Amino acid sequence: MSTGTLITVAPTGAEHSKADVPNLPVTLEELVETARDCERVGAAMIHIHIRDDDARPTLDIKRLTDTVAAVREQTSLIVQLSTGGSVTDPEEDRLRVLDAMPDSASCSMGTVNFGDDVFMNRWGFIVELHKRMQERGILPEYEIFDLGQLTTLHRLLDKHGLPSGGHVHVDLVMGVPGGMAGDTETLAAALRLIPEGATFSATGVGRATLPVLFGALSAGGHVRVGMEDTVNYARGERVKDNAQLVARASGLARIAQRPPVTPDEARTLLGVAA
Numbered sequence: 001m002s003t004g005t006l007i008t009v010a011p012t013g014a015e016h017s018k019a020d021v022p023n024l025p026v027t028l029e030e031l032v033e034t035a036r037d038c039e040r041v042g043a044a045m046i047h048i049h050i051r052d053d054d055a056r057p058t059l060d061i062k063r064l065t066d067t068v069a070a071v072r073e074q075t076s077l078i079v080q081l082s083t084g085g086s087v088t089d090p091e092e093d094r095l096r097v098l099d100a101m102p103d104s105a106s107c108s109m110g111t112v113n114f115g116d117d118v119f120m121n122r123w124g125f126i127v128e129l130h131k132r133m134q135e136r137g138i139l140p141e142y143e144i145f146d147l148g149q150l151t152t153l154h155r156l157l158d159k160h161g162l163p164s165g166g167h168v169h170v171d172l173v174m175g176v177p178g179g180m181a182g183d184t185e186t187l188a189a190a191l192r193l194i195p196e197g198a199t200f201s202a203t204g205v206g207r208a209t210l211p212v213l214f215g216a217l218s219a220g221g222h223v224r225v226g227m228e229d230t231v232n233y234a235r236g237e238r239v240k241d242n243a244q245l246v247a248r249a250s251g252l253a254r255i256a257q258r259p260p261v262t263p264d265e266a267r268t269l270l271g272v273a274a
Ligand code: KMH
Pocket: 013, 014, 015, 082, 083, 084, 085, 086, 087, 106, 107, 108, 114, 119, 143
């Protein structure tokens, strides 16, 4: 039986500049306001990247800790921090993100060409992230950019065990130039490789946004939307704000008879403590 839909919002990311995308939430105030607006229209989890005073991506631990506290105080959303950061962030800084003690953190499952850049994720680094999250009771969201990374996920779980809490949650990030395509054939191929009993969400980047959203909903999956991945709402039309993307996903989830789950329902689904 299909459950409701867990909608994650990824409001900021590390790739877009504030100069190019002026409505990107980059300050703590903008982020918290975005989180509240997105929760109101159906988001249950937030995937967070933060920026410094000049709106540049940062993994500053004090800012991350303050951000987790502020979003927890102002919303009921499951708080997920990105350990991906930006492509230039060193491994030590990415590991230190976990010191901010979010409910969940991303754990990318392999190195991938990322547009003109390379997003580095060595096996040894993946294992370290996985183990530290196990020790601290943080739910990993295994980010999959290409099909072979699902094989790596099986290897990780076989060799190093399940996350604490025992639940496996995967996010398929589709349509990154250099990664897997964002189409239904690729989604179907990925679904065959997802570990038994795992939940999955899917994210379509740029033009892949809508095909992946429709595909994930009809396949019984969950969805991630937001300005990290999509800044155009339609051809020639910029996204107004993150809530617009969440509201569209909520509407489609209702049409699919899989309405958005609340943050509490999402906690039960993912085995995250309240
Ligand atoms: N910014 C990308 C290089 C994650 O958040 O874990 C990677 C990324 C993945 O956004």
